[in-house]
Amino acid sequence: MTDTRKVVEAFWACANSRDWDGFGALLADDVLYEIPQTRERVRGREAYVRFNAAYPEGWSVTIERLVADGDQAVTWINFIVDGDGQPGLTFFQLDETGKIARITDFWPEPYPPPPGREHLVERY
Amino acid sequence: MTDTRKVVEAFWACANSRDWDGFGALLADDVLYEIPQTRERVRGREAYVRFNAAYPEGWSVTIERLVADGDQAVTWINFIVDGDGQPGLTFFQLDETGKIARITDFWPEPYPPPPGREHLVERY
DSSP states (O other), X not given: OOOHHHHHHHHHHHHHTTOHHHHHHTEEEEEEEEETTTTEEEESHHHHHHHHHTSOSSEEXXXXXXXXXXXXXXXXXXXXXXXXXXXXXXXXEEOTTSOEEEEEEXXXXXXXXXXXXXXXXXXX | OOOHHHHHHHHHHHHHTTOHHHHHXXXXXXXXXXXXXXXXXXXXXXXXXXXXXXXXXXXEEEEEEEEEETTEEEEEEEEEETTEEEEEEEEEEEOTTSOEEEEEEEOOOOOOOOTTOGGGOEEO
């Protein structure tokens, strides 16, 4: 049985080391990548490797949380550029051969606290 | 052993039905809730129930994904207000008694696709 956790750890390790051959080997031929916030989509291993390899250099990733459940997993990463980190949340679906078939990620940005609930929260 | 999946399903079911007693019963006394995007924090069961019960009415939640792993889980919900849905991503940590001890959520908003990668993606 596939160790989903190890596959996802390898995904981020390959990304960090720009090992695009190793990265591609983790993906299904017809991997489907989606960013719901921009409604961008990339189809297929070759296109998805190219999409990642083309991302402007200077970034690295640390895994903050990895939650794996059968053929699904989620990571909360810290995407670091020039020392500044941004959270990234990625959902993974593996196929029956243990390849990553579907990836959906989210890039939440800071926003001001909604007014009217200052008495219910503290800030950190 | 606690069924983390069932606890998290109950959390959203109680929220949807405004069953704040049932909701509170799922939480550790010292539950810690954080929203990294606003850097808001709520400490303790009573305060966290109040925070949720005070949220302006008209919302409901559907679970899009639930990934559970030991004492951790993640949900991707659709938070629906007046027919419009927004994704919410919530990380749960249970304590050794099966109560929810830590909740961290993210509310990613739509943003324009970054320029310069139109040739690498399609839109949906």
